[in-house]
Amino acid sequence: MTEFYGSNDNDVLFGEGGDDVLFGRGGNDYLLGANGNDRLYGESGDDKLYGGNDNDYLSGGEGNDRLYGGSGDDKLYGGADNDRLEGGVGNDRLYGENGNDVLYGQDGYDYLSGGEGIDVLKGGKGNDELYGGNGPDFLYGEEGNDRLYGGSGNDLLYGGAGNDRLEGGADKDRLEGGADDDFLYGGHGDDTLLGGDGNDRLNGGTGDDHLDGGAGNDWVDYAFSSGGIFNLTTEVAWLAGGAEQDVIANFENITTGGGDDTITGNAAPNRIFSTGGDDRLFGRDGIDTLNGGNGNDYLDGGQDRDSLFGGRGDDILLGGQGNDFLNGHDDDDRLEGGTGYDHLEGGDGNDTLYGGNDDDRLEGGNDDDTLYGGNGEDRLEGGNGDDRLEGQDDNDSLYGGNGNDFLVGQEGNDTLYGGNDDDRLFGGIGGDRLFGQNGDDSLYGENGHDFLYGHEGNDVLWGGAGNDVLSGGDGIDRLHGQDGEDSLYGKIGDDFLYGQDSNDELWGEIGNDVLSGGQGNDMLNGGAGDDTLIAYGNSPEFDTLTGGAGSDTFVLGNSGSAFYLGSGHASITDFTGVSLAIEDTIQISGNLSDYNLDKSVNYGGASALDTAIFLGSDLIGVVEDTTALALTADYFTTV
Numbered sequence: 001m002t003e004f005y006g007s008n009d010n011d012v013l014f015g016e017g018g019d020d021v022l023f024g025r026g027g028n029d030y031l032l033g034a035n036g037n038d039r040l041y042g043e044s045g046d047d048k049l050y051g052g053n054d055n056d057y058l059s060g061g062e063g064n065d066r067l068y069g070g071s072g073d074d075k076l077y078g079g080a081d082n083d084r085l086e087g088g089v090g091n092d093r094l095y096g097e098n099g100n101d102v103l104y105g106q107d108g109y110d111y112l113s114g115g116e117g118i119d120v121l122k123g124g125k126g127n128d129e130l131y132g133g134n135g136p137d138f139l140y141g142e143e144g145n146d147r148l149y150g151g152s153g154n155d156l157l158y159g160g161a162g163n164d165r166l167e168g169g170a171d172k173d174r175l176e177g178g179a180d181d182d183f184l185y186g187g188h189g190d191d192t193l194l195g196g197d198g199n200d201r202l203n204g205g206t207g208d209d210h211l212d213g214g215a216g217n218d219w220v221d222y223a224f225s226s227g228g229i230f231n232l233t234t235e236v237a238w239l240a241g242g243a244e245q246d247v248i249a250n251f252e253n254i255t256t257g258g259g260d261d262t263i264t265g266n267a268a269p270n271r272i273f274s275t276g277g278d279d280r281l282f283g284r285d286g287i288d289t290l291n292g293g294n295g296n297d298y299l300d301g302g303q304d305r306d307s308l309f310g311g312r313g314d315d316i317l318l319g320g321q322g323n324d325f326l327n328g329h330d331d332d333d334r335l336e337g338g339t340g341y342d343h344l345e346g347g348d349g350n351d352t353l354y355g356g357n358d359d360d361r362l363e364g365g366n367d368d369d370t371l372y373g374g375n376g377e378d379r380l381e382g383g384n385g386d387d388r389l390e391g392q393d394d395n396d397s398l399y400g401g402n403g404n405d406f407l408v409g410q411e412g413n414d415t416l417y418g419g420n421d422d423d424r425l426f427g428g429i430g431g432d433r434l435f436g437q438n439g440d441d442s443l444y445g446e447n448g449h450d451f452l453y454g455h456e457g458n459d460v461l462w463g464g465a466g467n468d469v470l471s472g473g474d475g476i477d478r479l480h481g482q483d484g485e486d487s488l489y490g491k492i493g494d495d496f497l498y499g500q501d502s503n504d505e506l507w508g509e510i511g512n513d514v515l516s517g518g519q520g521n522d523m524l525n526g527g528a529g530d531d532t533l534i535a536y537g538n539s540p541e542f543d544t545l546t547g548g549a550g551s552d553t554f555v556l557g558n559s560g561s562a563f564y565l566g567s568g569h570a571s572i573t574d575f576t577g578v579s580l581a582i583e584d585t586i587q588i589s590g591n592l593s594d595y596n597l598d599k600s601v602n603y604g605g606a607s608a609l610d611t612a613i614f615l616g617s618d619l620i621g622v623v624e625d626t627t628a629l630a631l632t633a634d635y636f637t638t639v
Contacts, residue, residue: 006031010045015052024049028063037072042079051088060085064099073108082117087124096121096133103130109144114151121148127162132169141166141178150175150187163198168205177214186211195250204246213250219271220251227259227277232266233284258294265302278313283320301326305340310347319344319356328365337362337374346371346383355380364389368403377412382419391416395430404439413448422457427464436461436473445470449484458493481506481518490515490527499524508548517543526552535570535621537563543570551582556613556621557589559639564620571604572623577635585637586613586621592631592638599627 004013008026015022017035024031024042031040034052042049043061048068051058055072060079067076071089078085081099091108100117106124114121114133121130121137127144136153142160150157150169157166159178166175167185175184175191180198186205193202195214202211203221211220220237222230227240232254237246240259248254252268258276265272267285274281276294283290283302290299291309299308299315304322312330319326323340331349337356344353346365353362355374362371362378367385378396380389386403395412400419407416410428418425421439427446434443436454443452446464454461455473463470463481470479471489478496479488487505488497490513497506500518508515509527516534517524524533525546533545534555541564545554554572557563564570576584588595598612605624613621629635 024061033070042067055090058085078103078115091126100135105130114139123160132157136171139166154189159196168193172207181216202251206244208245210247211249211251212247213252215250217252218250219253219255220248222254222256223275225257225259225261227261228256229262230254230256231264232268232270233264260295269304283308287322301338310335314349341376350385364401373398382407391428398425400425418443427452431466434461440475443470463488485520494529512550526550535563537568537570540567542568544573545570546573547576547584548574549582551576552584553587553637554584554621555587557587557639559589562589562615562618562620565615565618569619570621572621573605573625575623575626575629577626577628586623586635587637587639588613588615588620589639590615592633592636595631595636597629597631599629 003021005023006025006029010027012030013022015033015038019036021039022031024047026044028046030048032050033040033056037055039057040049041059042065046063047065049058050068051070051074053071056074058067059077060067060083062080064081065083067085069088069092073090074092076085076094078096078101084102085094086104087106087110089107093111094103095113096103096119097115102120103112104122105112105128109126110128112121113131114137117135119137122140123142123146125143128146130139130148132139132151132155134152137155139148139157141148141164145162146164148157148166150173152170154171155173157175159182161179163180164182168175168187168191171189173191176194177196177200182200184193185203186193186209188206190207192210194212195218197215199216201219204211229238232251235249237248253271255273260277261274262280263272264282265284269287271289272281273291274293278295279292279297281290281299283306285303287304288306293311296313297315300318301308301320301324307325308317310317310328310333314331315333317326317335319338319342321339324342326335327345328335328351329347333351335344336354337360339357341358342360344362346369348366350367351369353371355362355378357375359376360378363381364383364387370388371380373380373391373396375393377394381399382389382401382405384402388406389398390408391398391414392410396414398407398416400423402420404421405423408426409432413430415433416425418436418441424442425434426444427450430448432450434452436443436459438456440457441459443461445452445468449466450468452461453471454477458475460478461470463486465483467484468486472491472495474492476493481488481499481504483501485502490508492510494511495513497515499506499522503520505523506515507525508531512529514532515524521542523544527548530550532553535543535545576582596614603610603622608625609627611623611627611629
């Protein structure tokens with residue numbers, strides 16, 4: 001290492017190509033390091049220092065100096081007075097120190113610090129860091145993704161090209177993001193923030209600030225605030241207590257802090273986010289996204305296709321017009337879809353969901369929820385918990401899910417699925433399809449021609465008005481056809497089937513079933529198992545009874561009276577006598593001596609003669625295709 005010393009005159013010093021040290025001393029000196037890692041000290045006077053190649057250290061000292069690092073990763077210190085520092089090629093560090101300095105990083109990833117005084121900092125090419133320091137400074141990021149920090153004083157920060165971060169610091173600053181996607185933070189003081197082109201994020205900090213997002217999809221950030229009123233339409237923000245008022249122009253999106261906020265969007269597609277507090281969020285026009293965060297919030301999407309997220313707390317979400325998505329998240333929420341094809345998710349908590357007009361999808365989520373489909377062909381899903389689902393108008397699909405659920409189709413041709421556990425299903429008006437699924441369920445078809453299927457468990461099915469089809473499924477089921485010409489199928493298990501009014505068909509199928517036709521001309525078929533077929537008839541009617549496999553009992557009377565008095569009778573199609581392992585019996589009212597048998601006529605069935613059963617002159621029953629019956633206890637039981 002060679003050292004060179006100037007004098008108090010105006011000197012010219014050149015390095016020798018190695019790692020040289022040059023001292024200018026007094027006077028206005030010219031120092032050139034050339035090659036090598038050189039150290040140049042201008043000391044007093046207005047000096048010019050050129051580092052040359054390699055990694056150099058330049059110190060201007062006193063006086064108005066000019067420092068140029070050249071190629072390599074250089075360190076430049078202006079010292080006292082008004083200096084100009086240029087980093088050149090490489091990743092340089094420039095320090096203006098005292099005085100009104102000009103710092104230019106040029107090529108490379110540079111670090112610029114203005115220090116004291118009124119400084120001008122230009123990053124040049126590359127991703128640079130600029131610190132204005134004390135005093136009113138001018139910072140220009142220029143090309144690259146730069147970080148600009150104004151410090152104290154009324155500063156001007158301009159990001160230029162690239163995704164830049166600008167922080168004004170203390171006092172009244174002006175920040176301009178320029179092109180691309182920038183973040184601007186005003187800090188303390190009454191600042192002006194201009195996002196420019198690109199998708200920018202602006203945070204004014206404290207003070208009465210003027211914020212303008214400019215072109216692009218921009219955010220105004222009040223995450224630090226403790227509440228306030230924010231309106232993107234009127235472009236005004238009032239912070240909690242009214243101590244600060246900002247202008248917020250040309251923003252599409254806003255985020256606020258943990259206080260109680262009122263936020264109103266504008267005609268653009270807005271994203272409105274609050275992290276906490278009991279907030280009121282209004283999307284207005286445009287395709288908006290609203291997120292209430294923690295707290296008991298009120299969200300109104302307004303017009304167009306919106307997405308609303310309640311967050312934690314007991315929230316109210318209103319979709320408004322358009323095809324909206326609403327998610328209540330935690331706690332007990334109220335969701336209303338409004339007009340349009342909406343999708344509502346209650347989340348956790350005991351939620352209440354209203355679909356509104358058009359075809360909606362409602363999902364209760366966890367806990368005990370209440371869902372109302374409204375107008376349109378809706379899909380309602382209760383999820384976990386003991387839920388209440390009401391389809392209301394039009395043709396709806398209801399799914400209870402887990403829990404003891406209550407499902408009501410109401411108007412329209414609806415489809416109801418109880419899911420797991422013990423559910424109650426009501427079809428309402430229209431031709432409905434009800435499926436109890438797992439658990440001990442109760443199904444009510446009500447008005448219309450309905451289909452009811454109990455599936456697993458011990459179920460109770462009521463057809464109601466209309467011509468209904470009822471199927472019990474597995475378990476011990478009770479089926480009631482009620483009004484209309486109904487078809488009842490017991491399926492597997494020891495079931496009870498009641499046709500009730502009109503002309504019904506009852507099929508016991510597998511199990512020891514009890515079939516009761518009720519009024520009307522009914523067809524009863526016991527199927528496999530030891531069945532009881534009750535041919536009830538107190539008006540002119542003709543019933544057909546088929547026992548099927550097993551030892552069956554055909555009931556033509558009870559302890560109060562015989563059936564089919566006056567007109568009508570029951571036809572037994574497959575009576576099995578005492579000579580076989582399987583034996584059928586016929587139950588009659590009163591004493592055997594009150595009855596007589598006629599075996600001379602073929603009333604029906606095949607061509608063989610039948611056995612007609614008379615109580616006095618009243619024909620109450622016909623056993624088809626057999627005459628092997630006698631009025632004995634082998635064939636008849638009396639009550």
